[in-house]
Amino acid sequence: NAGVMQNPRHLVRRRGQEARLRCSPMKGHSHVYWYRQLPEEGLKFMVYLQKENIIDESGMPKERFSAEFPKEGPSILRIQQVVRGDSAAYFCASSHLDTANTEAFFGQGTRLTVV
Amino acid sequence: SQQGEEDPQALSIQEGENATMNCSYKTSINNLQWYRQNSGRGLVHLILIRSNEREKHSGRLRVTLDTSKKSSSLLITASRAADTASYFCATSPSGNTGKLIFGQGTTLQVKP
Numbered sequence: 001n002a003g004v005m006q007n008p009r010h011l012v013r014r015r016g017q018e019a020r021l022r023c024s025p026m027k028g029h030s031h032v033y034w035y036r037q038l039p040e041e042g043l044k045f046m047v048y049l050q051k052e053n054i055i056d057e058s059g060m061p062k063e064r065f066s067a068e069f070p071k072e073g074p075s076i077l078r079i080q081q082v083v084r085g086d087s088a089a090y091f092c093a094s095s096h097l098d099t100a101n102t103e104a105f106f107g108q109g110t111r112l113t114v115v
Numbered sequence: 116s117q118q119g120e121e122d123p124q125a126l127s128i129q130e131g132e133n134a135t136m137n138c139s140y141k142t143s144i145n146n147l148q149w150y151r152q153n154s155g156r157g158l159v160h161l162i163l164i165r166s167n168e169r170e171k172h173s174g175r176l177r178v179t180l181d182t183s184k185k186s187s188s189l190l191i192t193a194s195r196a197a198d199t200a201s202y203f204c205a206t207s208p209s210g211n212t213g214k215l216i217f218g219q220g221t222t223l224q225v226k227p
Contacts (some may be wrong), residue, residue: 004157031213033213033214033215035215035217041219041220042203042217042218042219042220043158043203043205043215043217044217045214045215045216045217048212048213048214055212055213056211056212056213056214058214059214091157091158093158098212098213099146099148099207099212099213099214099215100145100146100207100211100212100213101145101146102163103148103160103163104148104160104215105160106150106157106158106159106160107157108156108157109156109157
């Protein structure tokens with residue numbers, strides 16, 4: 001059973017471009033979460049999705065950021081018109097129940113650098 | 116505001132010694148989870164303790180939870196150089212089903 005798969009592992013974008021980060025959850029997991037980590041800091045919650053539904057997006061910036069988890073295919077975190085402050089590691093996690101009831105499994109992350 | 120705060124921020128010990136890390140949080144919780152992160156890598160889940168539990172063991176790991184003090188501790192016994200990593204506590208707040216709130220982490224260095 002493969003773990004949570006994220007790609008790409010590293011992504012470089014120029015200011016103003018779009019960044020698309022992909023996450024395939026573990027087999028059998030329908031709950032997906034995205035977190036952002038700045039250097040030397042803990043992870044900050046961004047969004048919680050179940051298939052085709054956004055459950056909690058309280059950690060998402062109001063502009064430029066969006067997330068989806070379609071019926072088929074991976075979850076996508078999309079950042080439009082990237083700025084230098086978006087440079088960070090973005091982690092996806094998945095679970096078979098929500099995290100009030102079970103642990104989350106994390107991917108290796110996508111390290112976004114905005115130049 | 117930060118839900119989980121780990122203490123100490125950094126810890127350096129010799130191989131074979133025990134390492135204790137503490138976590139404090141602010142609101143009531145469903146559970147508290149500990150994760151390990153090796154430099155530049157993803158997080159590995161270590162242990163989950165529910166709000167109605169007081170202590171859990173997993174191999175060389177021992178976790179305690181004191182909900183009256185809103186605190187938890189992670190003990191690693193007989194540490195190894197391979198235990199060198201950052202350790203994070205994460206809380207699942209009561210009334211919330213998906214969000215985990217992470218602390219800043221404790222960086223542990225185990226010297227061979």
